[in-house]
Amino acid sequence: MDLQIALLLGQDGVTNGAIYALLALALVLVFAVTRVIFIPQGEFVAFGALTLASLQAGRLPGTVWLLLTMGTLIALIEGAAALRERHFRRIPLIVLLNCGAPLLLAGALVAVSSASLPLLVQVFLALLLVVPLGPMIYRLAYQPVAEASVLVLLIVSVAVHVTLIGIGLLFFGAEGSRTPSFTEVSFEVGDVLLQGQTLLVLVASVLLIIALYFFFERTLYGKALRATAMNRTGARLMGISGSLAGMLSFTLAASIGAVSGILISPITTIYYDSGFLIGLKGFVGAIIGGLASYPVAAAGAILVGLLESYSSFWASAFKEVIVFTLIIPVLLWRSLTTRHVEGE
Amino acid sequence: MRRSVQSTLLLLLFIVVLLLAPVLLPEFYVTLLNYIGLYAIVALGLVMLTGVGGLTSFGQAAFVGLGAYTSAYLTTVHGVSPWLTLPAGLLVTGVVALSLGLVTLRLSGHFLPLGTIAWGMSLYYLFGNLDALGGHTGMSGIPPLQFVELELKSGREFFYLIWAVLLVLVLGTRNLLDSREGRAIRALKGGSVMAEAMGVNTPRSKIVVFTLAALYASTSGWLYAHLQRFVNPTPFSLTQGIEYLFMAVVGGVSHVWGAILGAGLITVLKQWLQDWLPRLLGQSGNFEVIVFGLLMIVVLHRARDGVWPMIQRFFPQRLVCARVDGVRPLTRRPLPEAGSLLLEVKDASKRFGGLLANDRVSFGVRAGEVMALIGPNGAGKSTMFNGISGVDPLTSGAVSFRGEPIEGLPAREIARRGMSRTFQHVRLLPSMSVIENVAIGAHLRGRRGFVAAACRADRAEEARLLHEAAVQIERCGLPEQMYEAAGSLPLGKQRIVEIARALAADPCLLLLDEPAAGLRYLEKQALADLLRRLRAEGMGILLVEHDMDFVMGLADRVLVMEFGQKLAAGRPEEIQRNPAVIEAYLGGVE
Numbered sequence: 001m002d003l004q005i006a007l008l009l010g011q012d013g014v015t016n017g018a019i020y021a022l023l024a025l026a027l028v029l030v031f032a033v034t035r036v037i038f039i040p041q042g043e044f045v046a047f048g049a050l051t052l053a054s055l056q057a058g059r060l061p062g063t064v065w066l067l068l069t070m071g072t073l074i075a076l077i078e079g080a081a082a083l084r085e086r087h088f089r090r091i092p093l094i095v096l097l098n099c100g101a102p103l104l105l106a107g108a109l110v111a112v113s114s115a116s117l118p119l120l121v122q123v124f125l126a127l128l129l130v131v132p133l134g135p136m137i138y139r140l141a142y143q144p145v146a147e148a149s150v151l152v153l154l155i156v157s158v159a160v161h162v163t164l165i166g167i168g169l170l171f172f173g174a175e176g177s178r179t180p181s182f183t184e185v186s187f188e189v190g191d192v193l194l195q196g197q198t199l200l201v202l203v204a205s206v207l208l209i210i211a212l213y214f215f216f217e218r219t220l221y222g223k224a225l226r227a228t229a230m231n232r233t234g235a236r237l238m239g240i241s242g243s244l245a246g247m248l249s250f251t252l253a254a255s256i257g258a259v260s261g262i263l264i265s266p267i268t269t270i271y272y273d274s275g276f277l278i279g280l281k282g283f284v285g286a287i288i289g290g291l292a293s294y295p296v297a298a299a300g301a302i303l304v305g306l307l308e309s310y311s312s313f314w315a316s317a318f319k320e321v322i323v324f325t326l327i328i329p330v331l332l333w334r335s336l337t338t339r340h341v342e343g344e
Numbered sequence: 345m346r347r348s349v350q351s352t353l354l355l356l357l358f359i360v361v362l363l364l365a366p367v368l369l370p371e372f373y374v375t376l377l378n379y380i381g382l383y384a385i386v387a388l389g390l391v392m393l394t395g396v397g398g399l400t401s402f403g404q405a406a407f408v409g410l411g412a413y414t415s416a417y418l419t420t421v422h423g424v425s426p427w428l429t430l431p432a433g434l435l436v437t438g439v440v441a442l443s444l445g446l447v448t449l450r451l452s453g454h455f456l457p458l459g460t461i462a463w464g465m466s467l468y469y470l471f472g473n474l475d476a477l478g479g480h481t482g483m484s485g486i487p488p489l490q491f492v493e494l495e496l497k498s499g500r501e502f503f504y505l506i507w508a509v510l511l512v513l514v515l516g517t518r519n520l521l522d523s524r525e526g527r528a529i530r531a532l533k534g535g536s537v538m539a540e541a542m543g544v545n546t547p548r549s550k551i552v553v554f555t556l557a558a559l560y561a562s563t564s565g566w567l568y569a570h571l572q573r574f575v576n577p578t579p580f581s582l583t584q585g586i587e588y589l590f591m592a593v594v595g596g597v598s599h600v601w602g603a604i605l606g607a608g609l610i611t612v613l614k615q616w617l618q619d620w621l622p623r624l625l626g627q628s629g630n631f632e633v634i635v636f637g638l639l640m641i642v643v644l645h646r647a648r649d650g651v652w653p654m655i656q657r658f659f660p661q662r663l664v665c666a667r668v669d670g671v672r673p674l675t676r677r678p679l680p681e682a683g684s685l686l687l688e689v690k691d692a693s694k695r696f697g698g699l700l701a702n703d704r705v706s707f708g709v710r711a712g713e714v715m716a717l718i719g720p721n722g723a724g725k726s727t728m729f730n731g732i733s734g735v736d737p738l739t740s741g742a743v744s745f746r747g748e749p750i751e752g753l754p755a756r757e758i759a760r761r762g763m764s765r766t767f768q769h770v771r772l773l774p775s776m777s778v779i780e781n782v783a784i785g786a787h788l789r790g791r792r793g794f795v796a797a798a799c800r801a802d803r804a805e806e807a808r809l810l811h812e813a814a815v816q817i818e819r820c821g822l823p824e825q826m827y828e829a830a831g832s833l834p835l836g837k838q839r840i841v842e843i844a845r846a847l848a849a850d851p852c853l854l855l856l857d858e859p860a861a862g863l864r865y866l867e868k869q870a871l872a873d874l875l876r877r878l879r880a881e882g883m884g885i886l887l888v889e890h891d892m893d894f895v896m897g898l899a900d901r902v903l904v905m906e907f908g909q910k911l912a913a914g915r916p917e918e919i920q921r922n923p924a925v926i927e928a929y930l931g932g933v934e
Contacts, residue, residue: 037454039461144645150454151400155593156644158402158586163637169629280465287458317473324466331459332447 007192009309015198015267016281017305018205019045019260021298023282024289025212026253031291032229033249035150036142039157042279043164044130044257046272049265050168051258052126053177058115062171063129064106070136071098077140105129119182127258134254135247142250143243161276168272176269179262201263208259209298212252225249281308281323288330300330354659362507366500374499376611378571381506384607385564387591388513388600389557394589395597396521397553398533403460404588406467407558409580410437411565413471416483416575421476426489430566434559441558445551456554464582471577482576489570502571509567510604513560516798518600523797523806524783524790529553531773531784537735538771542849543759543788552794561588583633590640596652605652610636667779667814667826668807674789677762679852679882680746682712686853686884687732687763692741694727694908701727702738703908709853714875714885716895716916719905720928725888726768728905729857732886733765734758745853760788764851766842768858768888774831778822778841781830782813785848816844821870836862840871853884860894872898896920904928 023041030038047063054061075098082090105128114122141160145152185196216222227235228245236242260278261270268274281304288300304323311322366374386404394400414436415429424432444463448456472480489496489505496502520526528549531539536546569575578584587610595606617632625631643650680686687709694702701724709715717725730736732743734755743751750758764785772781786809792802817826820840825833830841839859846854856875860868868891875885875898889895895902896916904911904925912922919925 037458141641148644149398151394151398151457152644152648154454154457155400155589156641158589159637159640159644161637162583162586162633163641166629166631166634166637170625170627170631170634173627174629277465280461283458284462287455291454318469320469321466321473324462324469327459327462328444328447331455334455335447335449 004191005313009313010306011192011194011198013306013309014302015201015305016264016308017302018202019264019278020282020285020301020304022205022208022256022260022301023279024285024297024301025209025294026256027279027282027286028289028291028294028297029225029229030249030253031286033225034138034142034146034246035153036246037150037154037157037291038250038253039154039161039279040137040164041253041257041282042275042277043161043168044134044254044275045261045264045278046168046172046270046275047130047133047164048126048258048261049179049270050172050177050261050272051129052122052262052265053179053270054172055109055114055117055122055126056179057177058113060106060109061126061129062167063133064102064109065171066167067102067129067132067136068099068106070133070140071102074098074136074139102132123262126262127255130258131251131254134250134252134257138246138250139243143246146242146246165273165276168275172272174272176271176274177265178269179265181266197266201267204259204263208256221248277320281305284323284327284330287327287334290334351659359511362511363504366503371499374503376615378499378503378506380604380608380611381503381510382564382568382571383588383591383611384604385506385510385513385567386561386588387595387603387607388510388517389560390589390592391595391597391600391603392517392521392529393553393557394592395599395602396526396533397529397550399550399554400457400589401460401554401557402457402582402585402589403464403467404557404561405580405582405585406460406464407437407441407561408565408568408584409467409471409575409577410440411562412569412575412580413477413483413565414562415566415569416486417477419487420483420485426487426566426570430563433562433566437558437562438555441555442551445554449547449550449554460585461582464585468577468581471580478576480577482574484574486569486573486575488573496570499571502567506567506571509563513563514600514604519800520794520798521600523802524787524792524809525549525552525794525797527776527780527784528787530776534771534773537755538767539784540755541733541735541759541765541767542784542845543756544784545756556794587636590636592650593640594643594650596650598649599652599656601656602650602652605655606650609651667810669811671804671807671811673815674786674808674812674850676850677852680711682710682882684711685709686711686746687886688742688744689728689732690742690744692728692731692738692743694724694731694736695739701908702731702741704741705905705908705910707903707910707913709884709886711852711884712879712882713900714879714887714898716887716889716899716902717905718889718892718895718902719911722907723905724908725905726857727908729765729768729855729886729888732758733763733855759849762850762852763855764846764849764853765855766839766846766857766859770835770838770842772830772838772841772845775829777827778817778830778833778844779810779813779826781841782817782844782848783809785816785845786812786850789848789850813844813848816847817841819847820844820874834862836864836867839863840867843871843874847878851883853886854878856885856887856889858888858890860889860891868894 027038027041030036051061051063075095078094079091137160141156181197182200183196187194216226224240225245225248228240282301284304285301286297289297308319308323312319365377386408390404411433414433415426418424418429418432419426444459448459471477496505528544531544532546532549539546591606591610592603594609596602614632617635621631622628685708690706691704692702693704719725731738734753738751745761745763790805790809792805796802817823820843822840843859860871879885899916902916902919903913904919906928911928912919912925
């Protein structure tokens with residue numbers, strides 16, 4: 001390996017690592033706030049990328065149907081609850097929000113030909129289609145068992161994951177998609193060609209992390225989430241609703257997932273089930289941070305990216321083996337350094 | 345007796361049906377039943393791990409793969425007899441599971457399943473990329489199993505082997521769960537604090553169930569390799585690992601028969617969905633996972649115990665853990681001489697971050713006396729209990745018990761030395777009967793292990809343990825509630841069950857944290873009488889209690905704590921007159 005290859009691999013590793021870092025942050029966030037180990041995080045990556053690809057191909061993305069179905073289900077559940085509690089005036093809003101908005105979006109997509117829209121509008125539409133799935137999934141799958149043990153929530157997560165994988169195959173088919181680059185610019189630094197798209201991924205990741213930092217430090221909702229993460233009961237007593245915090249954290253996680261998918265789809269071909277592997281690598285990063293520390297999780301994720309990229313050069317067949325076996329020494333190190341005391 | 349006769353008859357009927365099935369059924373159904381049997385073996389391990397032990401694994405398919413590939417490799421490449429590759433596969437799987445368990449089990453519970461996901465992925469890719477194992481195309485030409493002259497070449501012949509193995513494992517697992525070690529595993533679900541305080545080595549129990557579940561999976565893999573006589577990586581992927589867990593959960597994750605039911609339901613449903621869904625949707629693919637995923641979510645929302653309990657209602661219930669009379673009682677430890685110093689606490693301090701919950705507290709408890717620890721809420725009494733009993737060790741200070749330093753020892757070691765305790769927040773296993781809960785207290789007085797339990801060689805000892813539990817329940821005045829679920833009792837009675845459980849450990853020092861809370865007047869009197877009798881026998885009792893009449897009428901000496909510090913100590917009459925104590929309790933007189 002000469003320096004040039006080393007630098008190229010490093011560039012690759014850092015780019016993928018940045019995506020894993022974003023996902024790792026989302027995973028830590030969701031776990032801290034809701035105790036849910038969010039296995040389906042990766043599906044949002046795939047759905048984001050594939051929805052954008054469908055829009056660019058001028059097809060109606062399958063995610064529309066998912067949005068409509070889940071919206072209707074929620075409207076039925078919430079509507080029935082409102083009927084039981086005789087809050088009749090809430091019903092129009094419930095229907096409008098959960099069925100009306102998705103219908104409007106679907107109508108708009110049918111009316112205009114999405115392929116001819118500018119790229120940024122397509123990205124915006126893709127996010128509009130995918131991000132609401134996050135809180136909707138929280139409402140349908142997790143909220144009814146929000147007080148259950150971490151173990152039950154984890155099994156729910158796995159169930160949601162396999163459901164979404166099946167749905168992804170149904171909507172997007174088995175073929176992968178690759179979206180055109182956002183930018184064709186490239187720079188030459190020394191001997192190495194720096195792709196504009198790579199740089200874009202890095203810049204976007206850093207910007208997102210900074211935005212998250214400000215969200216948690218400066219905004220009321222961000223502080224509410226931090227409070228819930230620290231002490232659920234205490235936060236509830238202060239008027240922070242557990243389900244609001246759950247929905248909010250799932251919205252953030254879904255956004256991060258969808259944006260990550262949109263960012264990397266010009267670099268790698270995304271299949272309906274690619275998200276899982278990408279998400280799991282974010283998990284390895286998150287576990288390095290003990291599912292608790294944001295900076296360590298992000299650093300761990302970059303490390304995973306680098307390890308992956310260099311091992312693909314040395315032993316490409318065993319790339320995944322090496323990345324996933326990394327978790328063993330990490331867990332060993334964690335188990336030797338933490339002392340776990342069970343609360344009352 | 346009639347119930348057990350009925351359940352034996354049902355079991356015999358089941359065996360007869362199994363014997364006839366391959367003779368009567370067409371090939372297709374025999375094959376289906378073979379797979380159900382193979383899957384059920386894996387799901388059975390998960391029942392023990394998840395439903396009973398409260399742990400879980402998504403990587404069981406990888407363990408199946410280890411068993412299958414070990415046998416495939418050794419038989420085809422090195423020509424080893426398939427009967428020798430079974431133990432070889434078990435050995436490989438055991439070593440892997442043991443190391444994985446040792447690495448994750450000290451961490452909180454969710455690191456184990458996450459570890460198994462990563463581990464499952466990594467093993468799957470390893471199978472697919474090692475040329476020695478045939479890569480993604482797999483290995484063929486695995487020899488069939490051979491019984492003397494008979495080669496098990498057809499599915500019909502193999503059927504008997506699979507279901508015999510499954511039945512042996514089901515019965516063995518059922519026996520194991522209904523034993524001393526089984527109760528220790530079941531205690532894991534209620535958190536490790538109580539189990540440790542009763543002397544259970546919880547890390548060991550966790551590692552043992554995890555390894556056992558892996559060994560079941562490995563056995564299934566060995567059977568699979570010689571049934572198919574071909575292996576490739578696909579059936580050992582994470583997706584299959586997840587499906588195994590679905591089988592256990594849908595069938596009924598807390599019941600051994602739920603494993604068979606779940607494996608049957610999911611396998612048949614999968615067969616059916618794979619036929620119909622592609623036709624319905626107009627494209628081909630594994631769409632059954634959508635239905636499975638949704639089914640799982642509904643099961644977890646609506647019926648977390650799975651389908652088996654709904655069927656179980658139609659069967660006679662076997663009464664597990666009944667008291668047995670006429671057995672030789674357990675030997676008791678010799679109590680120290682009355683008046684000798686049992687417990688000595690010197691300068692005990694406990695710091696939680698910036699809060700000093702115990703600040704250099706010193707006191708002692710003698711054999712044959714009741715020492716009461718009182719003080720306002722937040723004075724640090726329960727913290728002191730946790731420090732002494734090793735549940736949450738002290739930051740500094742010395743504790744010696746019967747002349748031996750015990751600070752820094754794990755709770756189970758302290759329990760072994762003859763100290764037993766109750767908890768302020770009751771820690772019983774609500775779905776287990778009172779007698780089983782109390783028998784957990786006697787854990788350290790038995791010795792028989794997992795293997796003895798599985799083949800029922802532990803019955804004599806088990807009878808003595810249950811007899812002891814029954815005696816302690818009667819002594820504490822709850823004979824009518826002996827076979828009721830502990831969670832169905834009122835809170836006051838649950839506290840009494842905790843005392844019976846502590847007594848079953850045959851302690852010489854008893855730590856009681858608010859035993860009288862929630863009791864009615866007559867019940868309190870009965871409790872006071874019991875404690876007086878124990879004192880007369882020479883037991884030392886350390887008591888935290890808020891009911892002053894109860895304390896002052898019973899205690900020989902009283903220690904008052906406030907803000908983590910010792911405020912006063914002495915005989916009850918002295919304490920009642922002590923101005924500092926009066927001020928702490930009633931506020932100062934202006």
